[in-house]
Amino acid sequence: MSRAGAALLGAAIQLIIVVPGDGPAAAPEPPPPSVAAVSPEDVFQRPLGSWSPHCLGFGSQWRYCNGVALRACASGVVWLHTGVDIVASVGEPVSAAGDGVIAGYLTDPQFRGGVLILHTTTFGTVITQYWHVWLRPGFKVGSGVRRGQAFADVADMGARTHLHFAVFNGGFESHAWNGALPPGACSGFPAFPYRFVDPNAFLEAHQAPVRLPRGVRY
Numbered sequence: 001m002s003r004a005g006a007a008l009l010g011a012a013i014q015l016i017i018v019v020p021g022d023g024p025a026a027a028p029e030p031p032p033p034s035v036a037a038v039s040p041e042d043v044f045q046r047p048l049g050s051w052s053p054h055c056l057g058f059g060s061q062w063r064y065c066n067g068v069a070l071r072a073c074a075s076g077v078v079w080l081h082t083g084v085d086i087v088a089s090v091g092e093p094v095s096a097a098g099d100g101v102i103a104g105y106l107t108d109p110q111f112r113g114g115v116l117i118l119h120t121t122t123f124g125t126v127i128t129q130y131w132h133v134w135l136r137p138g139f140k141v142g143s144g145v146r147r148g149q150a151f152a153d154v155a156d157m158g159a160r161t162h163l164h165f166a167v168f169n170g171g172f173e174s175h176a177w178n179g180a181l182p183p184g185a186c187s188g189f190p191a192f193p194y195r196f197v198d199p200n201a202f203l204e205a206h207q208a209p210v211r212l213p214r215g216v217r218y
């Protein structure tokens, strides 16, 4: 058996014999780093340099910070927020969460600009959604973007200025634009969360791999 094979077997045996709940014991050795390299197209990062939650999180009722609902079904139930709202300042650069292509740009008097970036990953097509931003000059639908590349700036919404960021687990379609969806099907819209996923959990699960100390090979 090769030395690497023996090391892997050793790691497997160690995993088998570590029994949790045996009282205070020395912490088990951390598992060896994954042998499979992470593909660059599967790595995502936060689109802003700082990441402090604004008023609404994923699945929050869609309300202004003062509690006024933005949209409700005829039954009175309030729509649910598809993304996370993040504290931001006017003009702050917004970076692509991952390598991709700008798949849509909409502007709206109330919400300012919205951008969709389509990402082709090894686990399928994912869209990241950015609202309340202005696309930078030189970027348009069809432009390629790299992870971390600033493609937009936070728009001025007065006291409500913030970035809305959402992750849509699927290809381009009209509902990928939605900032909120009803809790049950209403007004022709699918029920929350439809194909939206928790953006913070998604970013956490697709971070860049931890850089190994110098000289470590596997």
Ligand SMILES: [Zn+2]
Pocket: 056, 081, 083, 084, 085, 163, 164, 165, 179
């Ligand atoms: Zn929002």
